[in-house]
Amino acid sequence: MSNPQQLRYSKEHEWLSTAEDGVSTVGITEFAANALGDVVFAQLPEVGDTVTAGETCGELESTKSVSDLYSPVTGEVTEINQNVVDDPSLVNSAPFEGGWLFKVRIGEEPGDLLSADEYAEFSAN
Amino acid sequence: MSNAPRRTALDALHRSLGATMTDFAGWDMPLRYGSERDEHHAVRTRAGLFDLSHMGEITVTGPGAAALLDYALVGNIGSVGTGRARYTMICREDGGILDDLIVYRLGETEYMVVANAGNAQIVLDAITERSAGFDAEVRDDRDAYALIAVQGPESPGILKSVTDADLDGLKYYAGLPGTVAGVPALIARTGYTGEDGFELFVAPEHAEALWQALTEAGRDAGLVPCGLSCRDTLRLEAGMPLYGHELTTALTPFDAGLGRVVKFDKAGDFVGREALAAAAERAESRPPRKLVGLIAQGRRVPRAGYPVVAGGEVIGEVTSGAPSPTLGKPLAIAYVDAAHSAPGTEGVGVDIRGAQEPYDVVALPFYKRRK
Numbered sequence: 437m438s439n440p441q442q443l444r445y446s447k448e449h450e451w452l453s454t455a456e457d458g459v460s461t462v463g464i465t466e467f468a469a470n471a472l473g474d475v476v477f478a479q480l481p482e483v484g485d486t487v488t489a490g491e492t493c494g495e496l497e498s499t500k501s502v503s504d505l506y507s508p509v510t511g512e513v514t515e516i517n518q519n520v521v522d523d524p525s526l527v528n529s530a531p532f533e534g535g536w537l538f539k540v541r542i543g544e545e546p547g548d549l550l551s552a553d554e555y556a557e558f559s560a561n
Numbered sequence: 562m563s564n565a566p567r568r569t570a571l572d573a574l575h576r577s578l579g580a581t582m583t584d585f586a587g588w589d590m591p592l593r594y595g596s597e598r599d600e601h602h603a604v605r606t607r608a609g610l611f612d613l614s615h616m617g618e619i620t621v622t623g624p625g626a627a628a629l630l631d632y633a634l635v636g637n638i639g640s641v642g643t644g645r646a647r648y649t650m651i652c653r654e655d656g657g658i659l660d661d662l663i664v665y666r667l668g669e670t671e672y673m674v675v676a677n678a679g680n681a682q683i684v685l686d687a688i689t690e691r692s693a694g695f696d697a698e699v700r701d702d703r704d705a706y707a708l709i710a711v712q713g714p715e716s717p718g719i720l721k722s723v724t725d726a727d728l729d730g731l732k733y734y735a736g737l738p739g740t741v742a743g744v745p746a747l748i749a750r751t752g753y754t755g756e757d758g759f760e761l762f763v764a765p766e767h768a769e770a771l772w773q774a775l776t777e778a779g780r781d782a783g784l785v786p787c788g789l790s791c792r793d794t795l796r797l798e799a800g801m802p803l804y805g806h807e808l809t810t811a812l813t814p815f816d817a818g819l820g821r822v823v824k825f826d827k828a829g830d831f832v833g834r835e836a837l838a839a840a841a842e843r844a845e846s847r848p849p850r851k852l853v854g855l856i857a858q859g860r861r862v863p864r865a866g867y868p869v870v871a872g873g874e875v876i877g878e879v880t881s882g883a884p885s886p887t888l889g890k891p892l893a894i895a896y897v898d899a900a901h902s903a904p905g906t907e908g909v910g911v912d913i914r915g916a917q918e919p920y921d922v923v924a925l926p927f928y929k930r931r932k
Binding site: 470474499501502525528 | 597884
């Protein structure tokens with residue numbers, strides 16, 4: 437399992453892309469997707485919602501459990517991934533790509549995110 | 562006793578297959594190998610291979626074995642023919658369910674009782690205690706067997722390719738001793754998936770060879786290793802109860818809609834008779850709650866313990882819930898007040914973390930295989 441170097445990671449197992457024009461993409465990591473098992477339902481924040489770093493902003497349901505989705509950053513949601521709403525299995529099959537969850541206009545620069553290597557070490561323990 | 566989970570004879574094999582393991586009833590068991598949804602579909606359409614070695618085997622032998630089991634359990638065990646099996650329960654004196662069981666009659670005076678892993682000690686203790694005065698021996702055979710199940714429509718063909726046993730003559734809920742892939746096995750046509758299938762009881766030292774042989778034999782038919790996660794969604798779709806969820810010591814078989822397993826007409830007394838007779842009458846005349854199926858109109862998944870609601874009132878509780886791979890919708894089994902239990906009852910919902918989601922009330926099972 438490899439975590440893309442260009443992303444930053446939260447200890448709640450979300451990833452955050454480098455901002456383009458102030459907007460970053462958020463998803464969950466492959467490690468998290470594997471731990472959840474088949475995702476069957478994604479409740480994502482709505483466009484226009486304000487999300488806050490470290491706070492819940494949605495839910496992911498899998499066969500065995502429901503998990504809160506935490507935002508890795510504070511800002512305003514500009515887009516959600518309708519493909520994931522329609523086919524939540526994208527979170528399992530392509531967590532770092534087609535399975536992204538939402539885009540957020542960064543309101544506050546996140547402070548304590550991990551690098552890919554730091555996250556790899558964190559998730560291995 | 563140590564608190565570390567026990568490992569089955571197939572533990573190393575599961576790990577080499579990349580299984581996600583889970584603690585289940587004190588055992589470290591495979592939860593899934595890859596996608597649990599794919600494993601589920603494999604069992605419905607092709608075949609799946611399960612390690613069920615956590616199940617607890619108890620052997621009862623002797624001239625009084627049948628009489629003992631007729632006294633200790635609620636079913637009519639004496640009427641089970643040699644080579645046949647029976648689904649039954651063991652209850653307390655007050656009628657509360659201690660466990661649900663499958664009893665195999667292996668010989669004229671030999672039975673194997675298979676208990677759920679989490680209850681095996683309780684069942685062993687209860688049968689042993691109830692054996693006083695009977696000419697029968699109760700033996701703890703939990704460590705004597707590994708249990709491998711091959712389930713799904715392709716399972717008869719797969720098994721036939723590695724055994725000379727007469728599988729065509731082996732009916733549902735029957736078992737016979739035989740040889741599978743060179744390994745001595747008790748071959749039973751039982752399962753917990755709602756599909757045709759077999760459960761193979763073998764000595765633990767033979768488990769790995771048998772697993773490998775079945776894997777090989779099933780390769781072309783699309784057999785895949787399957788974990789407990791899909792076992793749970795398979796049994797849920799098939800409307801089969803799970804101890805600790807639909808069945809507990811607080812409920813009698815009649816409360817669970819399974820009163821048919823209680824045989825009042827058998828010879829002799831049995832533990833719980835009086836309380837169960839009262840429970841049968843109560844379930845008939847004024848049932849407190851009934852076990853029903855619920856199918857979600859939406860996509861949020863009900864989980865065990867969630868309240869069932871109607872008209873702003875709590876009218877029941879979910880005992881099992883999961884997204885159904887076959888139906889493509891979330892399902893639940895729930896106990897609901899009798900007034901709301903009829904299939905098609907309107908206005909019933911499940912409170913999913915504060916939001917009321919609409920559900921359709923249906924009769925169980927959700928899924929029945931075509932024969």
